Amino acid sequence: MKTQRENMINEQLYLVDDDLKNGLYRARRILQDLNSCITREEIQQVCKRLFAKFGNSSVTPPFRCDYGTNIYIGNNSYFNYNNSMVDVAEIFIGDNVLVGPDCGFYTAEHPIDPLSRRMGPEYGRKIIVEDDVWIGGHSVITSGVRIGKGSIIGAGSVVTKDIPENVIAFGNPCRVYRKIDEKDKIYWQDRISSFYEEFPNLREN
Incomplete structure (x- = not known):
């Protein structure tokens, strides 16, 4: 017999049971530690x-999530x-991703029918953010969305559909504005080179 946790992870309807409640409580305790951290080293240990x-x-900090x-x-x-990350489904964040302040990643879904919604079961759909994405502040990433490698999401966007690789996209709902090209x-490589010519001691080995 499947558990409610298995249903939740598999993007099926589920109800929060004692096992899931304990997962929520675990995360809240750790978040108390995280949100009192000062140094990067402390933050990494708690994360x-x-x-x-x-x-x-x-x-x-501060940072919030459901389960972690x-x-x-x-x-x-x-x-x-x-x-904030509502992680009732999985959230995958790649390498070299920049996320501005006050962003939300919301995997949770509820039945559209109000009477069904009152009965309690809900579900989620995973979010995937690929490598080298930059998400501007106050953006919302909704359930089931994939943001392609190298793309930029403008501040204040609401991303409701997949965004392809290497584009600039913004708005509510978020739409592609243009490709990022040669x-x-x-x-930008010229500007970065000029910067390091001015400050050669800052260049990483």
Whole structure:
């Protein structure tokens, strides 16, 4: 017989039972520790306890989530303050992802019919953010969405559908504005090179 946790992870209808309540309580206790951390080193230690996977990344408190055990974060990613993750389904964050302040990642879904909604069962759909994505502040990423590698989501966007790789997209609902192309690469690599020529001691080995 399947458990409610298995149903939840498999994006099927589920009800919160004692096992899931304990998962919620576990996360709340760890979040108390996380949200009192000061240094990056302290934050990383607590995040390794909270999340299913946490690479060499950083989260600026305060941060909120439901379980943490359904969140996978790669390397060199950064979350600014006041980010929230409703992780009743899995949330996958790749490497080198930048997330501005006050963003929400919401995997939860409820029945459309009000009478069915009152009966309690709900479900979720996973969110995937691929490598090198930048999400501007106050953006909302809704359930079932994939954001493609290298793309930029403008501040204040509400992402309700998949976003392809290497594009700039923004708005409510979020729509693609243009591709990120070779001109962008040349312009920004020239600017970065000039910066490091001015400050050579800051260049990483």
